[in-house]
Amino acid sequence: MSKILIIDGGKTFAHSKGELNHTLTDVAASQLRDMGHEVSVTVADSHYVVADEVQKYVDSDVVIYQMPGWWMGEPWTVKRYIDEVFTEGHGSLYASDGRTRSDAAKKYGSGGLLQGKKYMLSLTWNAPLQAFTDPEQFFEGVGVDGLYLHFHKANQFLGMEALPTFICNDVIKAPDVPRDIAAYRTHLSHVFA
Numbered sequence: 001m002s003k004i005l006i007i008d009g010g011k012t013f014a015h016s017k018g019e020l021n022h023t024l025t026d027v028a029a030s031q032l033r034d035m036g037h038e039v040s041v042t043v044a045d046s047h048y049v050v051a052d053e054v055q056k057y058v059d060s061d062v063v064i065y066q067m068p069g070w071w072m073g074e075p076w077t078v079k080r081y082i083d084e085v086f087t088e089g090h091g092s093l094y095a096s097d098g099r100t101r102s103d104a105a106k107k108y109g110s111g112g113l114l115q116g117k118k119y120m121l122s123l124t125w126n127a128p129l130q131a132f133t134d135p136e137q138f139f140e141g142v143g144v145d146g147l148y149l150h151f152h153k154a155n156q157f158l159g160m161e162a163l164p165t166f167i168c169n170d171v172i173k174a175p176d177v178p179r180d181i182a183a184y185r186t187h188l189s190h191v192f193a
């Protein structure tokens with residue numbers, strides 16, 4: 001049994017209604033509970049208490065970030081959540097940036113206190129998958145995780161390790177929510193088996 005925290009980054013703004021992300025949050029919460037895990041959910045676009053969120057990271061084994069792609073990355077509500085919660089977490093989520101004058105072998109980024117914990121990205125994008133993977137297309141073949149390098153590094157700075165990323169594509173151009181839900185269920189079954 002793992003303790004799993006889901007950050008729901010769904011938000012109503014312009015042509016995003018937030019419903020797909022709320023739906024995928026609900027799908028994961030109910031499936032993971034059925035699998036015997038303990039799940040809590042924080043909606044990023046809400047009046048969460050920052051200190052409580054820090055404690056949730058300390059108490060959780062896995063954090064899932066459920067969020068839409070907005071302007072090539074996470075929505076500002078999720079970025080705000082990270083800025084507020086991770087910064088407040090100095091001393092409990094990370095000790096320092098890892099360097100110390102007494103030991104030059106200790107490098108930047110090695111000061112995380114959440115060793116052994118995991119995180120997972122679950123993303124919704126209008127861009128097709130090939131836009132990320134094909135070297136001839138927009139993201140020049142860096143892949144989904146390559147595009148989210150900064151986001152991965154923020155979590156790894158705390159000492160956490162990535163689980164495989166899940167992404168729904170074409171969510172505006174050709175939405176197929178039953179297909180996306182089925183694919184996410186399969187992903188969750190494999191990752192949390």
Ligand SMILES: Cc1cc2nc3c(=O)[nH]c(=O)nc-3n(C[C@H](O)[C@H](O)[C@H](O)COP(=O)(O)OP(=O)(O)OC[C@H]3O[C@@H](n4cnc5c(N)ncnc54)[C@H](O)[C@@H]3O)c2cc1C
Nearest residue numbers: 016017018019020021023068069070071072124126127177
């Ligand atoms: C500011 C901004 C910047 C953006 N930048 C990018 C970008 O850089 N690249 C990119 O690819 N995209 C971009 N987008 C698009 C964005 O990624 C999508 O709007 C977002 O992923 C959709 O997620 P949502 O939860 O808001 O979905 P929603 O808008 O709620 O839903 C999407 C579709 O799924 C359907 N749906 C949702 N829930 C259900 C359900 N339970 N059952 C049946 N059907 C359902 C809806 O009817 C709709 O057709 C941007 C959008 C905004 C607002």
